[in-house]
Amino acid sequence: MAFDPSTLCFDDRGLMPAIAQEEGTGLVLMMAWMNAEAVARTLETGRVTYWSRSRQAFWVKGETSGHVQTLVDLRVDCDRDCLLLIVRQEGPACHTNRQSCFYTAVRDGSEVELMRPVA
Amino acid sequence: MAFDPSTLCFDDRGLMPAIAQEEGTGLVLMMAWMNAEAVARTLETGRVTYWSRSRQAFWVKGETSGHVQTLVDLRVDCDRDCLLLIVRQEGPACHTNRQSCFYTAVRDGSEVELMRPVA
Numbered sequence: 129m130a131f132d133p134s135t136l137c138f139d140d141r142g143l144m145p146a147i148a149q150e151e152g153t154g155l156v157l158m159m160a161w162m163n164a165e166a167v168a169r170t171l172e173t174g175r176v177t178y179w180s181r182s183r184q185a186f187w188v189k190g191e192t193s194g195h196v197q198t199l200v201d202l203r204v205d206c207d208r209d210c211l212l213l214i215v216r217q218e219g220p221a222c223h224t225n226r227q228s229c230f231y232t233a234v235r236d237g238s239e240v241e242l243m244r245p246v247a
Numbered sequence: 248m249a250f251d252p253s254t255l256c257f258d259d260r261g262l263m264p265a266i267a268q269e270e271g272t273g274l275v276l277m278m279a280w281m282n283a284e285a286v287a288r289t290l291e292t293g294r295v296t297y298w299s300r301s302r303q304a305f306w307v308k309g310e311t312s313g314h315v316q317t318l319v320d321l322r323v324d325c326d327r328d329c330l331l332l333i334v335r336q337e338g339p340a341c342h343t344n345r346q347s348c349f350y351t352a353v354r355d356g357s358e359v360e361l362m363r364p365v366a
Contacts, residue, residue, distance in 0.1 A: 129358040145264045145278060145329075154273025159264060159329040171353065203361070205348040206341050210264075210278040212349040222325050229324040230331040234290065239248040242322070 133164045137209040143179060146211040148221065151200045157221035158229040160187070162211060167202075174199045176215055195219040220246050252283045256328040262298060265330040267340065270319045276340035277348040279306070281330060286321075293318045295334055314338040339365050 138144050143161040150157055160178040162170070166186060169177040176197035180187040190196030201214040222229040225245035233240045257263050262280040269276055279297040281289070285305060288296040295316035299306040309315030320333040341348040344364035352359045 131353045131356055131358050147266055147275060147278065149273075149275055154268075156266060156268055156275065156331050159266065159324065202353045203349040204351045204353065204358070205278065206343050206345075206350070207348070210348075212275050224325050226325075229326070229329075230322040231325070232323045234250045234321045234323065237250055239250050239323070 133167050135208065136164065136167065136204065137207065138164065139209075141181075143181070144209050144211060146178065146213055148176065148197060148213045148215050148217075150217050150221075151214050155228055156230055157197075157215070157217055157227070160189075167211070170199055170213070171202060176213055190218060193219070193223075195221065197221070252286050254327065255283065255286065255323065256326065257282065258328075260300075262300070263328050263330060265297065265332055267295065267316060267332045267334050267336075269336050269340075270333050274347055275349055276316075276334070276336055276346070279308075286330070289318055289332070290321060295332055309337060312338070312342075314340065316340070 142163045145159055146162045147159050148157040161181055163179045166177050166179045176189045176199055178187045196218040197215040200216060203212040220227050226243050231241060231243045233242055261282045264278055265281045266278050267276040280300055282298045285296050285298045295308045295318055297306045315337040316334040319335060322331040339346050345362050350360060350362045352361050
């Protein structure tokens, strides 16, 4: 079946959540947003490209930091309203310089830091 | 640091995306939404509880299907606007009876089914 980005279910802002997971390790790195054009650009270039809600602009991941995400596989969920990106991650994915954005756990009512920024 | 759910950044509907990942396998199972009360109930009961946008009601995962998610670890991202739930999944996570909702890949412009419904 040919893939038609217009059959995806974007929200009223024209966006959907995109989850980046590292190939091999399975580490969930981050979640950001994509519009239809970001999906198309990611598939076309193989460079993961989000839509920045704060900057209202395309965000080619790693363009300034060098922490590029290369697309390995793009997956759509059953409701066609969420994406899972399997990626090769160059350097840390998080802007805090941690490997993943999900570095804080909630355990026994307290926040626990699971990873430190990489040197 | 004590965890205070009111410090999480919910959207204008009072919701945030919650990604469920299977313990051990690292399989990303699904993405659904939580409000502050769903987060509190999930932590309190250990049974993953989402907010159903279509039904506008709490959704204790598996309550009708039996495909329960037991919380192993709850993680918050750097922006405090997305959750990662490490879970033990009973049966298939997807309502289509597949192990994960992300069973469709986009490869060379076509949709490819990666997994079949379990028997």
